[in-house]
Amino acid sequence: MSDLGRLVAGRYRLAERVGRGGMGTVWRAEDELLGRHVAVKKLHVPPHLDDDEIRTLHERTRREARSAARITHAHVIVVHDVVDDEGLPCIVMEYIPSVTLGDVLAERGSLAPAEAARHGLAMAAALRAAHDAGVLHRDVKPANVLLGHDGRTVLTDFGIAVESGTPSLTRTGELIGSVRYLAPERLRSAEPSPACDLWSLGVTLYEAVEGRHPFERGTAMETAYAIATEPHAPPRAAGELAPLIEGLLVKDPEHRTPAHEAERLLRRAAATGPGTGTGTAVIDPAGPASVPAPAAPARRDGRGTGRRAALWCGSAAVVAGCVTGGVLLWPGDGGEASGARPATGASRPAVPPVPSGYHLARQEGGLALPVRDGWTRKNLPGGDVAYIDPTGLVGLRVNVAEFAGSDPVEHWRRTEESQTRRDNPGYERVRMAATTFRGAPAGYWEFTFDGKARKFRAVEMAFSDDDGTQYVVYLSAPNERWKQYRPVFDAAVKGIRLDG
Numbered sequence: 001m002s003d004l005g006r007l008v009a010g011r012y013r014l015a016e017r018v019g020r021g022g023m024g025t026v027w028r029a030e031d032e033l034l035g036r037h038v039a040v041k042k043l044h045v046p047p048h049l050d051d052d053e054i055r056t057l058h059e060r061t062r063r064e065a066r067s068a069a070r071i072t073h074a075h076v077i078v079v080h081d082v083v084d085d086e087g088l089p090c091i092v093m094e095y096i097p098s099v100t101l102g103d104v105l106a107e108r109g110s111l112a113p114a115e116a117a118r119h120g121l122a123m124a125a126a127l128r129a130a131h132d133a134g135v136l137h138r139d140v141k142p143a144n145v146l147l148g149h150d151g152r153t154v155l156t157d158f159g160i161a162v163e164s165g166t167p168s169l170t171r172t173g174e175l176i177g178s179v180r181y182l183a184p185e186r187l188r189s190a191e192p193s194p195a196c197d198l199w200s201l202g203v204t205l206y207e208a209v210e211g212r213h214p215f216e217r218g219t220a221m222e223t224a225y226a227i228a229t230e231p232h233a234p235p236r237a238a239g240e241l242a243p244l245i246e247g248l249l250v251k252d253p254e255h256r257t258p259a260h261e262a263e264r265l266l267r268r269a270a271a272t273g274p275g276t277g278t279g280t281a282v283i284d285p286a287g288p289a290s291v292p293a294p295a296a297p298a299r300r301d302g303r304g305t306g307r308r309a310a311l312w313c314g315s316a317a318v319v320a321g322c323v324t325g326g327v328l329l330w331p332g333d334g335g336e337a338s339g340a341r342p343a344t345g346a347s348r349p350a351v352p353p354v355p356s357g358y359h360l361a362r363q364e365g366g367l368a369l370p371v372r373d374g375w376t377r378k379n380l381p382g383g384d385v386a387y388i389d390p391t392g393l394v395g396l397r398v399n400v401a402e403f404a405g406s407d408p409v410e411h412w413r414r415t416e417e418s419q420t421r422r423d424n425p426g427y428e429r430v431r432m433a434a435t436t437f438r439g440a441p442a443g444y445w446e447f448t449f450d451g452k453a454r455k456f457r458a459v460e461m462a463f464s465d466d467d468g469t470q471y472v473v474y475l476s477a478p479n480e481r482w483k484q485y486r487p488v489f490d491a492a493v494k495g496i497r498l499d500g
Contacts, residue, residue, distance in 0.1 A: 003027070003042070008090055009083035012040050028095055037095040038080060043088045072430050073129035075122040077146075077156040093156075097149045101208065102142035110211035113239035117269035119145065120205050120241075122153035124263045127201065130155075131194045131259070132433070138192055140200035141181045142207060179220050179227075180213055184251045187228045195253035198262060202248025209238045214249065240269035355491050361387065363398050367471055370495040371396060372488055393454075394485050396492055399472040426450030430457075437463040437493075448479055455479040459486070461493055471496070 003025075006014050012029040018039070019026035029040045069079045081092040101119060104111070111119075123145060130137055137144075137158060144157040183199035186192060206214045214232035217223045228251075235245050244265040247257030257265075354360050358370040361377070363385055375387040375396070387396045413432065421427040430446040442463035449456055460474040473496075475489035 007032075008040055008042075008085045012038060012083070012090075012092060014040065029092075031092075039093045039095040041091040041093065042085065043090065045088065070133045070135055071126075071130050073126055074152065075126035075154055076129060077154055077158075096146050096152065096154055098146040098152075098154070100143050101145035101147055101204070104147060105142055105208060105211070110237065111208045113209055113237070113241045114270055114272055116205055116208040117241055117266050119147070119153045119208070120201065121263065121266040121270050123155055123201055123204070124259065124266055126155040127194070127197050128259050128263070129431070130158075131197070132431070136192050136194065137197050137200075139178060139181070140197050140204060141178050142204055145204070179224050180215070182224070182227065183253065184228045185253050187224055190253075193253060194259065195256050198248055198256055198259060199253075201262070202245055202257075205241060206232070206235055206238070206245050206249065209241060209245075210235050211237075240272050241265075244269070351497055352495055354495060358491060358495075360495075360497070361398075363400055366499040367398065367400050368497040369398065369473070369492045371492065389485075394477040394481075394488075395475070396488060397472075397474040397476075398492075399470075399474075401470045401472070420447070420449075424449035426455065437461065440464055451478075457482045459489055461489075465498060471498075 003014050004017075008014065008029065011033050012031055014027045014029050015037075016028040017025060018028050024041045024043045027040045027042065029038050030036075031038050077096075078094040079091060080094065083090050083092060123140065127137060127140070135158070137155065139157060140155070144155065146152075146154040146156055148154060181200040181203050183196040186196055203214060213223075214235075215223055215226040215230065217226050232249055235242050238245055244257060244262060247265075248262065250256045354370045357373055359373055360368050361371040362368040364383070371387045372389065375389050378386045378388060380386055380397070383401075384397055384399045386398075389395065417429065417432070427447060427449045430448060432443075432445045432447075434441070434443050440463050442461065444459075444461060446457070446459040449458070455478070456476055457479040458474065458476040460472065462470060462472045464470050473489065473493050475485065475492075477485035
């Protein structure tokens with residue numbers, strides 16, 4: 001009997017089968033409560049399994065949902081719910097009209113290096129977010145990469161992901177994952193690590209540009225042996241991606257290219273070559289960690305770089321408390337906004353024009369940046385300047401301070417985050433990381449919190465100039481309108497002028 005048209009959990013009506021894998025079938029369904037399309041993944045239970053194996057399958061399905069739900073990132077599939085259907089768990093996810101990277105490679109054979117790099121950059125950002133959340137994917141491969149019709153590249157199928165602190169569902173000696181994409185250390189029964197996912201990313205990139213697997217042999221056993229012991233043929237069509245692919249396919253995980261370097265090389269490769277016409281957009285709200293360098297430090301006056309409370313908490317009044325910290329990069333354009341003073345010895349990059357609907361607002365300390373027309377300037381205690389939108393619910397804050405410390409990310413994690421959690425009900429970290437901004441050390445902090453009448457989202461970037469001055473840009477807005485207002489923050493940081 002076909003499942004087409006069935007109502008799952010009294011809410012999700014199955015409309016079209018859109019995919020089928022080893023662990024389940026994915027349906028496009030209509031959420032009859034909210035009137036939206038969703039994807040429903042139904043578990044497969046082979047008839048020969050015993051009760052313990054069936055319980056393991058059920059638990060893996062629940063873990064898949066939990067693993068994906070722990071990660072907030074534009075390139076990771078969003079999980080809405082886990083429901084029961086005739087005694088089997090089903091995962092309800094966002095529905096993304098798409099094809100898989102595997103489908104595209106089967107049809108086209110291979111991709112141009114720049115196009116492969118753009119997809120790879122999105123995958124690397126998704127893996128970095130997963131690893132930061134304590135989740136290893138363990139099954140990175142072209143079939144698990146969705147290429148959305150809207151341009152998104154999304155990592156999906158966390159069905160065999162493992163979270164830190166959870167017991168294993170595998171038996172001793174059991175290999176989990178697609179053999180063709182397993183890292184050599186996993187074939188030698190080593191514990192999985194983030195480096196294993198990076199190996200799988202390298203195999204996927206090799207396959208994308210070369211049109212073949214780097215270790216393909218006649219049988220799965222021979223392929224596994226080649227992965228563990230034999231060298232791969234050097235990529236011939238990888239262009240700018242060649243050094244990265246070689247670095248990711250190093251058999252010793254200790255010497256494998258790390259995540260931050262992978263993202264840097266992918267960003268560079270994505271910026272080269274002709275347009276591909278795929279429209280792939282790398283949407284990275286946190287920005288990749290380019291290098292593990294110290295970011296802008298706390299102030300000398302002991303206040304730290306941020307008094308973490310909402311600037312705008314559901315009313316037009318500006319609260320004196322503010323946020324500080326984090327760092328933003330733009331993967332789509334090399335991760336570095338133009339216009340800031342470069343590091344010593346570097347040439348000054350071109351300053352982008354002020355976008356339409358914005359004006360250049362000048363601050364003390366030689367800083368100028370684009371601000372939306374019609375926003376009202378307010379001077380806050382401590383020298384901060386805020387620009388408030390007409391509703392009073394959205395604001396952009398700017399601060400210029402003397403350089404005075406070492407690593408703010410460590411400081412945030414040790415002290416600032418606990419204060420933020422205490423002062424802001426419902427605080428949840430989205431992303432906190434050290435990175436670089438136009439070649440200078442920087443840090444990034446993004447989080448959500450509850451205002452009096454609605455949920456808010458905040459993002460902040462801090463970086464230091466080569467003379468030691470620290471610059472901080474912060475945006476807070478209602479969470480449900482975040483996509484509308486996040487570009488205000490991006491435009492401000494991309495358009496920074498120093499000594500303006």
